[in-house]
Amino acid sequence: MASSFVDTLTGARRPVIMELKPRSADGEDLFRGRSPAEIVARYEAAGAPCLSVVTGRWFGGDADLLAEVVGRTDLPVLQKDFITNAGKLRAASDLGASAVLLTAALLPGAALARLAERALALGLTPFIEVADLAEVEALPSCEGCVVAVNNKDIRVRERGDADLDRSRRLLPAVRRTGTPCPVSASGIDDPRVAAGLLNAGYAGLLVGTRLLRADRLESWCEELDDLRPAPPAPRRAG
Numbered sequence: 001m002a003s004s005f006v007d008t009l010t011g012a013r014r015p016v017i018m019e020l021k022p023r024s025a026d027g028e029d030l031f032r033g034r035s036p037a038e039i040v041a042r043y044e045a046a047g048a049p050c051l052s053v054v055t056g057r058w059f060g061g062d063a064d065l066l067a068e069v070v071g072r073t074d075l076p077v078l079q080k081d082f083i084t085n086a087g088k089l090r091a092a093s094d095l096g097a098s099a100v101l102l103t104a105a106l107l108p109g110a111a112l113a114r115l116a117e118r119a120l121a122l123g124l125t126p127f128i129e130v131a132d133l134a135e136v137e138a139l140p141s142c143e144g145c146v147v148a149v150n151n152k153d154i155r156v157r158e159r160g161d162a163d164l165d166r167s168r169r170l171l172p173a174v175r176r177t178g179t180p181c182p183v184s185a186s187g188i189d190d191p192r193v194a195a196g197l198l199n200a201g202y203a204g205l206l207v208g209t210r211l212l213r214a215d216r217l218e219s220w221c222e223e224l225d226d227l228r229p230a231p232p233a234p235r236r237a238g
């Protein structure tokens with residue numbers, strides 16, 4: 001089945017999933033008085049192809065935030081939360097999400113495969129997140145799924161430093177899963193690092209904290225564009 005989340009991300013000039021997350025893992029207020037509507041408008045103006053909404057309590061999110069974001073945009077939206085059963089998939093679909101997080105560290109292999117299949121049947125893109133080689137190698141076939149390498153450690157609520165080498169190391173194994181859309185997620189700060197990951201073969205990035213902190217989001221995006229190969233020139237008629 002065609003996936004609008006995957007197609008939109010892989011077809012984007014700036015393949016950055018821009019995230020709404022009210023608080024960092026350390027409790028920093030990332031919205032800084034801005035409404036979700038303002039942040040959505042800012043991300044759309046910056047050319048976001050897809051959005052991510054953290055609904056997990058640790059980060060200050062909830063289902064109302066997801067509903068509000070979905071009501072403000074036509075972009076495909078990922079729900080980032082601990083989704084562990086079919087009821088949560090139905091709830092995500094009812095709220096209008098286009099993609100759902102499935103965390104390999106939390107879900108035994110058979111449960112992960114079952115939830116990924118169920119998500120696809122509901123028209124949701126499974127956004128399967130991994131953090132080490134054993135998790136990648138245990139994945140079922142990932143056609144139609146995003147496979148995302150989390151550069152941080154969710155077991156410590158993402159409080160530690162990011163290990164960006166993890167994304168670089170795991171990319172060949174992630175490709176072998178059959179995913180059309182490898183993504184690097186978390187702890188991506190510097191546009192040079194972002195461009196390096198895309199130029200190495202990632203089809204997309206998931207960035208939250210850095211974009212929410214940026215006073216000049218457009219500058220961050222332009223710096224990223226400048227470090228990427230130029231898009232092909234449009235064909236001239238005649």
Ligand SMILES: O=C(O)c1ccccc1NCC(=O)[C@H](O)[C@H](O)COP(=O)(O)O
Nearest residue numbers: 056081082103154185186187207208209
């Ligand atoms: O990754 C998870 O398993 C997770 C589960 C529930 C809520 C949030 C979760 N992760 C949040 C993130 O991974 C980050 O917010 C996202 O990747 C952006 O990271 P950053 O750019 O470092 O804010």
